[in-house]
Amino acid sequence: MRLALLEALNRARAGKREVCLLRFLDTHEEALVVDGEPGCGGPLGEEVLAAARAALREDRCRLVETAQGPVFLQVFNPPLRLVLVGAVHIAQALAPMAALAGYAVTVVDPRRAFATDSRFPDIALLDDWPDEALLALAPDRRTAVVTLSHDPKLDDPALEVALRSDAFYIAALGSRRTHQKRLARLREAGFTGAELARIHGPAGLDIGAVSPAEIAVSILAEMTAVLRRGKAELASREGESAS
Amino acid sequence: MIEDARLLDVAEAWRREGRRVAIATVVSTWGSSPRPAGSQLVVDERGEMLGSVSGGCIEGAVIREAMEVMRGAPPRLLEFGVSDEQAWEVGLACGGRVQVYVEAVE
Known part of the structure; x- marks a missing residue:
């Protein structure tokens, strides 16, 4: 190279x-495709350019056979992001775990006593209101949003912004009963059942998690499954294991 | 632990320091290969390395090839797998096959 x-x-x-x-x-030649357009390197055939664009879209490295011979397409997409609403105990466990898994983590909590550097070393903290913070962060299809505060004043506005974004994973901590109440409030706010079905609630896979760290594991596991397998496949697997 | 993408920053920094640098990249896998396509290993002429292209079983063989590429040999495509007698030698006995592209930073 x-x-x-x-x-x-x-x-x-x-x-x-x-x-x-x-x-x-x-031929040992090399080239870049940046944001879908040919960058550095020699001229690219339409076939190769189309394959590179597909690999970027699907976020997958692959070897393709082309008229120009075998081409390895290596994808570097922007980093995964995780926005946590509520600088609570579970966030203290989930933030470093998600950072290890490759996420750029931001913790949002307007309550200054919670979002402190000593509680969240090396994690980006925002003390804005969650809806303002979420709007500024602009979740994309590489972003997960998880509300943990248990306080509807903080969680609901964040969920409303997340539901209007392309975030690949949206989850809300809380019991099933709390979640039903949350869904009712969001329905009042004008969201449809299909839109609300994007929220994973209660957040996380059902692995019997008890401690904050275990709950963090269950959330990170569910987030990973949705990222790598998609929500539909996750649902069908859960259905199988339940039956 | 270091993310695969960050390895390329390391490769650039090492090369700028004047070190010879090679990059090994997994380009395809079959079966239960431990590291997916796109996984990388960066190595310099003294054998200092970061990253991985397997669970540790083929790194030694990859680095030997990388040394030759750093000394001026053209980039090469290596293949390791259980169908190969060498598989036991290099230790990829976990039932996978893997192709690794080795190139120097010039």
């Missing part, structure tokens, strides 16, 4: 662009 191309790739990644690195395994 030429150093100039490696530098261009690293710059694009640092700028949070969607980058695909193409390696032509027979």
Whole structure:
């Protein structure tokens, strides 16, 4: 790999662009596709460009056979993000776990006593109101939003913004009864049943979690399943294990 | 632990320091290969390395090839798998096959 191309790739990644690195395994040539358009490197055939765009969209590295020979498509999408609403005990466990799993984590809580650096070392903290914070963070399809505060004044506005975004995972902590009440409030606010079905509530896989750390594991596991397998497949698997 | 994508920052930094650097990348897998396509290993001429292309079973063989590529040999595509007698030698006995592309940063 030429150093100039490696530098261009690293710059694009640092700028949070969607980058695909193409390696032509027979000719040892290489190229970049940045945000869907040809970047550094030689001219690309339509076939190869289309394959790179598909790989970026699906966020999957792959080897493809083309008229130009085998091409390895390596995808570098912007980092996964997790927004936690409520700087509570479970957030203290979930934030570092999610950071290890590759998420850029932001904890939102307007209550200053909760969102402190000593409780959340190395984690980005915002003391804005959750709806304002969420609007500023602009969740995309690489973002998960989890409300943990148990306080409808904090959780509901965050969920409303999340439901209007492309966030791949939206979850709310709380018992089934609390969740039914939450859904009723959001229905009042004008959301349809189909929209509300995007909320995983109670948050997390049912693994019998008790402690804050265990609940964090169950949430991170569910988030991972939705990210990697999609919500539909997760639902069908849960159905199988329940029957 | 270091994320795969960050390895390329390391590769760039090492090269700028004047070190010879090679990048090994998993380009395809079959069966129960431990690391998915796109997994990377960065190594310099002294054998200092970061990242991984397997659970540790083929790294030694990959690094030997990387040394030659760093000394000027063209990039090469390596294949490891259980169908190969070498599989036991390199230790990929976990039932997978993996192709690894090894290139130098020039």
